[in-house]
Structure formats: structure tokens, C-alpha cells
Amino acid sequence: MKPALESLRACLDGAIPAVIATCAPDGTPNVAYASQVHYVDAEHVALSYQFFSKTRENVLAHPYAQVQVVEPGSFRHYRLRVQYLRTETGGPLFQYMKAQLAGIAAQSGMGKVFVLRGADIYRVLDIEAVDHRLPPAPPPPDALLRLRRTLDHLGACDELAQLADRALAALTPGFGIRHALLTMLDETGASLYTLASMGYGHSGIGAEVALGKGIIGVAAHERILVRINHRTGDYAYHAALRTAAPHEPRIPLPVLAEPHSQIAVPLMHADRLLGVLYAESEHDAFFSHADEDALAIYGRHLAALLAQLAALPDDAEPLPAAATPAPTGAPLAVRYFPDDHSVFIDNDYLIKGVAGSILWTLLNEHAQSGRRDFCNRELRRDRRLPLPDGGDNLETRLLLLQRRLAERCPAIALEKTGRGRFRLVLDRPLALHAMS
Amino acid sequence: MSIRLSAEQAAFLQGPLSINVGAVGRDGWPCVCRAQGVLVARDRRALTVLLAAGRGREVLDALDAGSGIAAVFSHPATHATLQLKAPCAARVAPNSAHHACHARYAAAFGGELAALGYGDELVRGLTALTAAGDLAALRFAPEVVFDQTPGPAAGRVLATA
Known part of the structure; x- marks a missing residue:
């Protein structure tokens, strides 16, 4: 049976480089490494376009190629017959790939070389499982179970402070996440501010992130979940980017200096962005594709709870103020x-x-x-x-x-x-x- | 007219490299297969790449039908990469030297991947790719050598006939 593209997502994390074979107009084959093969949907992948290469020249003339990807835990190979459709140079997919490429580039020590110029979209026409005899990679932890456990720990929250703290704390028993931030979109829509944090030396409450900057800002600006599974040396993808000018006061984001895995989940309620949930780890490949799916659902759930709390009516009657002595001491x-x-x-x-x-x-x-x-x-x-x-x-x-x-x-x-x-x-x- | 590989290139090609061989089928579809070992001829004008016949059926069929060959050799630790192309490749019967070369390659490349932090499963998977009786050997005389190390200079011709 032909494998489904969804079942190959572990092969598409950049852990083991993919290879693409193309054909020149004169019939000469060309084989090249592909830095990134990105899962777009059940029928499409996107390859990173960094330089005008022979591969690119070939697919523009003859849009049929074969891509070989490898499952990291098992070394099982798969070959995808693909057809080049178009190149995207902006938008959510491009931004996601740009962020991910920064992680792949840093992991492979090629940070200065890997700059994304476009996301080449290919339709997957056929998938061949090459290694039938090899045992599959051990399955990653069940993300649905992790999500359920997280929601159990989150429980019912009828107050914002409680929700903000529990939203992060519940990630530890659920997903093993120990470092996380809850950031909210501010009234200008141009930046986010930190409302709660977990697992850092200082809380960073109030720290800001500009939209479009760093992994948190990209997730907010594009309203997409961004997952980077390797340490990124590219400063632009560190979560810690500030909005203010250098001379202005700021509260530093309390993020890890060198995260090896990062995920930024937009908190969307209907089509409204409320904030971004960010989590990171010192370990490579900490977040699986399935975790990404589960955390996307968790983000939706949190956004709904935040919106629900904001919509609750205030208490009607003011409470009488208790008389207290005036404070003393130096003003x-x-x-x-x-x-x-x-x-x-x-x-x-x-x-x-x-x-x-x-x-x-x-x-x-x-x-x-x-x-x-x-x-x-x-x-x-x-x-x-x-x-x-x-x-x-x-x-x-x-x-x-x-x-x-x-x-x-x-x-x-x-x-x-x-x-x-x-x-x-x-x-x-x-x-x-x-x-x- | 083939070219003569430099001594450095010959030494590089026989290191612990990731090797992939491509061809174009009669139907115009390009195809690719991982190879597991290479022997460079003493005169450095030809080389023989080894691959699992079962895994490389499409590539072998394309080459049998007269396709040109492209072989890419990449050092995982440094990303130093060469691509060699030739207008044809001939299948030769694998001999004991080929089998010995394949065994050496699997151990060396496995060691290279392990040193890079890839797990035991991956190294075991690599060595399991080729069953001993399944080895195919492809001999070709390269006519062009490209530098394909990632970067703006990728694609530079290093030697041509």
C-alpha cells in the first residue's frame, strides 16, 4: 500500500538531509541535497529555494523530480515523485520555512549560507517505501494522550490569573515542557507582552516581543504555529527580541540562551489573535509533528477560555471600602x-x-x-x-x-x-x- | 573522454560519505538511490559505486536503458560535496573487492554518523540496507566534476573532459 504523506512527517524535519533528483532538458540527471522538505498538506511538500541551482534550473524546464527522504529513527528511505508547481516568496508558509531553515542551518553549521529565497511548492504524485524489511522507528509519545493529560491538569479556570498560570503548568505533566511563556497581543496589535512564564530564573512579566520578530513574533504576525527542532544560531529567530529602541527601558524575555527546540503557538479565537503560547527545550527534536498538532489544539482551547473569561460580566455592586490608616514612611x-x-x-x-x-x-x-x-x-x-x-x-x-x-x-x-x-x-x- | 580525478578528490570520494546516485528513466522521470561504497580505479579515470540492487531497481533500469549517471558524495560533518557525472554507467559483476569495500564503507559511514550524534538505530539501519547477495556495482568514467558544497558557489565545475 502506498504510504500517506502524513505518515512521513518525521522524515521532513531536516534531521537527515533529503536528496532531490532532477532532469535537464538534454536528459542529464542531477542529484542535489535539499536543506528542507516541508510538509504542506496531504498532497504537497515545499522545498527551500536558497540559490539558483541546477535543481532549480531543471525543474523550471522540466517540473518532475524525485525526492528521497529518510526516517530519522529507523533509516528507512522513501522516494516521492513530485511535480513542481510554483514558488512562494512571502506569506505564512514562507515565513515558517524561513524560521525552520534558520534552525536547520544552525544545527548543520551553515547559518550564514542558508537564507531562504523562496518556498518551492511541489505536488506529491507518488510515494515509494524503499525499505520494507527495516523495522519502523519507535513511535513518538501519544500526542493525543499528552493533550488529554494537559487539559485534565488545566481543569476549570474561572479567573484570568489562575488560567494564565495553569495554562503553562499543565504543559509539564502533559508534554514534559519545562520552559514556557504566555504572551498576549497588546492593544496596538504591533507587539505582544508576557503575562505569565514558567521555568526561568526571572519571570519576565511585561517583557515585549514585536510582531514579526523572533519565533514568537513570526507566529503572531503570520498567525501560524512555528516549530524549530534544532538550536538556531540566527538571532532573528531567538524569542528574545524587543520592541523598544535601545535606550528605552525594557524587561528582558526570560528565554533560554540556546534553545535546541522551540515552538510558538498562536492563540486564535475564531479569526482573532489573542496571543502566543511559547515553549522551548534544551533538547533537539523535542517537539514532534504530533505534538505540534496537539499544541495547536491546545492553543485554540486556551484562546477560547481567555475569550470566555473576558466576556464574563463584572460584579454589579461596589464593595464598601474598609477604613485603613494612612501609610507611613518615606514616600x-x-x-x-x-x-x-x-x-x-x-x-x-x-x-x-x-x-x-x-x-x-x-x-x-x-x-x-x-x-x-x-x-x-x-x-x-x-x-x-x-x-x-x-x-x-x-x-x-x-x-x-x-x-x-x-x-x-x-x-x-x-x-x-x-x-x-x-x-x-x-x-x-x-x-x-x-x-x- | 573521461577526466582524471585529482588524488585529493579520489581520497575524498573514498571517505565516510553519504553517496547518492541518480539517473533518468526512459519515461523522463529522474530517480535516485543511496549507494554504499565506492572504489576509485588506480588511474583515477573511473570509479565503481556499490548499491543494493533491490533498492536501486529504478536507477539500475534507467542506466541499463542508457541514461547518464549523476553521483553525489557528501561529507556529513563538513557538508563538503562533489557531484560527478558521466553519460553512461556499466553494471559489473560484484566481486570480493566490492564486498570488502561495502563492508568497510558501512562501518566507516556508520562511525561517522555515530560521531555526529545519530543514534544506534540509524547506524544499524544503515548497515541493514544492503543484504550481502543484493550488491550491484556500477562502473563509470566521470566527464564532469562539480563542487556542490552548499553555498553560492555550489555548481562550480572543478574538472571537465
Whole structure:
């Protein structure tokens, strides 16, 4: 029976180079190594186009070729009869292959040589299993079972902070993942910010990634899952890319210095991108194709839960504020820069953007009226805040702010007092300075 | 008119390399097969590549039908790659030297892959590719040698008849 292309996906990870045979117009054969043979769908593969080579010259003239791929765990060979259809030089497939090629190139020490110029799309017309006698590679762990275990650990979450933490923690018993980030799309749609992390020396809460930059940014920009199964020396594909100019304050992403496997899963709810789930490992080939499928489903599930929580109505009645003595001690200097809404506490950068302007608004309200209890609804209507219409990412911004304060300035805290309600708690007096 | 391989090229070709042989069938379809060992003639004007006849049926049929041959030799650790082409190749009966060459090759290439971190399964799979009685030997006199090391210079002609 002819093998299905899906069953050959392990052969298409670049672990063992593929070979392509083509034919020149005069009938002369040509054999060349293919850096990357990418699974597109059940009937198509894409080969990386890096240089104008004899292979390319041949397939443009005579579009029929044979590609030999090898299963890494068994050394079983397969031969694919393929027909060249077209070359893509942009878009999700191209970006995915570009990211993956960076990983393959670094693994093979060819980082400077391997630059993707196009993704050559081929239709697979026939597949021949060459080595019937060889035993198959041991099957990878059952990804469906891993997904089920992950969802069991995730459980029911009725609160954003709980969901953010459990979404990452559940990946350890499920997939053995020990390093992961949950990043959310910000209101500008141009960058993502880190809402939760797992397995790093520092949390990196609030760290930003520009859309289109690094593996996380590419996954967000193209709305595709990107998996790199080898260490990549190409800085562009490190997750840690920043949005701000070098002189601006930043929070570093807490990623591994040299990940050997990376996966970035867009969190899509219907056609809306909410964020990116990122995981990485010190080991090569950590994420199988089946893991990729399972994590894509997990990403959809998380996005649905995030959207569901954001849509829950706030509690209606404000809670009465309990009387507390005024804080004592040396005042904390809080400086606010309206240009980017950045807030510094005693000269240390805390936060910027929507979260920065929320904090500044709350602190000013408190300074003027003594108010400590607030609700999301009034913030959504507050014209001083740069929230998009509807302010549906307000909750994630408040959680980001709450976590940054807990890490960097525990003297100022936001305590949840109900759904959509919170209280400002101050341990120190504040001196507010709006900078021009 | 064949060319004479340089001593360096001859030595390189007989190293622990990944070898693949291509041809074009009567129907115009290109085909490829992994080879397992090569012997370079003493005068360096011809070489004999060894492959498993069962696995290489399509390539062997194409060559029997008069196809030209393309053989690619690549060193996994460095990616140094040569491609040799000839207008034809002749099947020769495998002899004891061919069998010995194949055994040496399997051990050396297996060792090379193991040193690169490929697992035992892969090395075992490699050595299992060729059953002893299944060996085919293809002799050809290359007319062109290309440098095919990945990079912008890939495809450069190193020697031509």
C-alpha cells in the first residue's frame, strides 16, 4: 500500500538531509541535497529555494523530480515523485520555512549560507517505501494522550490569573515542557507582552516581543504555529527580541540562551489573535509533528477560555471600602511619562503602555479623593486610558500590572475584590510626578 | 573522454560519505538511490559505486536503458560535496573487492554518523540496507566534476573532459 504523506512527517524535519533528483532538458540527471522538505498538506511538500541551482534550473524546464527522504529513527528511505508547481516568496508558509531553515542551518553549521529565497511548492504524485524489511522507528509519545493529560491538569479556570498560570503548568505533566511563556497581543496589535512564564530564573512579566520578530513574533504576525527542532544560531529567530529602541527601558524575555527546540503557538479565537503560547527545550527534536498538532489544539482551547473569561460580566455592586490608616514612611517617588505611559518608581522602570496609564490614573484618583476601590467598568469608560474600543484586554492588562507591582514594588498592590473589581493597597506614601 | 580525478578528490570520494546516485528513466522521470561504497580505479579515470540492487531497481533500469549517471558524495560533518557525472554507467559483476569495500564503507559511514550524534538505530539501519547477495556495482568514467558544497558557489565545475 502506498504510504500517506502524513505518515512521513518525521522524515521532513531536516534531521537527515533529503536528496532531490532532477532532469535537464538534454536528459542529464542531477542529484542535489535539499536543506528542507516541508510538509504542506496531504498532497504537497515545499522545498527551500536558497540559490539558483541546477535543481532549480531543471525543474523550471522540466517540473518532475524525485525526492528521497529518510526516517530519522529507523533509516528507512522513501522516494516521492513530485511535480513542481510554483514558488512562494512571502506569506505564512514562507515565513515558517524561513524560521525552520534558520534552525536547520544552525544545527548543520551553515547559518550564514542558508537564507531562504523562496518556498518551492511541489505536488506529491507518488510515494515509494524503499525499505520494507527495516523495522519502523519507535513511535513518538501519544500526542493525543499528552493533550488529554494537559487539559485534565488545566481543569476549570474561572479567573484570568489562575488560567494564565495553569495554562503553562499543565504543559509539564502533559508534554514534559519545562520552559514556557504566555504572551498576549497588546492593544496596538504591533507587539505582544508576557503575562505569565514558567521555568526561568526571572519571570519576565511585561517583557515585549514585536510582531514579526523572533519565533514568537513570526507566529503572531503570520498567525501560524512555528516549530524549530534544532538550536538556531540566527538571532532573528531567538524569542528574545524587543520592541523598544535601545535606550528605552525594557524587561528582558526570560528565554533560554540556546534553545535546541522551540515552538510558538498562536492563540486564535475564531479569526482573532489573542496571543502566543511559547515553549522551548534544551533538547533537539523535542517537539514532534504530533505534538505540534496537539499544541495547536491546545492553543485554540486556551484562546477560547481567555475569550470566555473576558466576556464574563463584572460584579454589579461596589464593595464598601474598609477604613485603613494612612501609610507611613518615606514616600515613594512615582514618575509618569505621558508619551509612552511609562511609570518609574524611585527611578526603577515599572511598566508602560495601557498598564502604565491605568496605574497612573488609579494613583491620581486615590491622591485626589482617597478612593481605593475601583471597577473595570469605569476604567473601560475612562477617556484618559488608551484602551481600544470595548477595552476587552483590560483584564489582562490589570493582571500584568498586578504582577509587575508584586515583583518590583510590593508597596503598591492591586487586590481583587470581585469579578471586575479591585482595590488599591498602599504600604508607603506616594509622591506623584507627571513628567513632560 | 573521461577526466582524471585529482588524488585529493579520489581520497575524498573514498571517505565516510553519504553517496547518492541518480539517473533518468526512459519515461523522463529522474530517480535516485543511496549507494554504499565506492572504489576509485588506480588511474583515477573511473570509479565503481556499490548499491543494493533491490533498492536501486529504478536507477539500475534507467542506466541499463542508457541514461547518464549523476553521483553525489557528501561529507556529513563538513557538508563538503562533489557531484560527478558521466553519460553512461556499466553494471559489473560484484566481486570480493566490492564486498570488502561495502563492508568497510558501512562501518566507516556508520562511525561517522555515530560521531555526529545519530543514534544506534540509524547506524544499524544503515548497515541493514544492503543484504550481502543484493550488491550491484556500477562502473563509470566521470566527464564532469562539480563542487556542490552548499553555498553560492555550489555548481562550480572543478574538472571537465
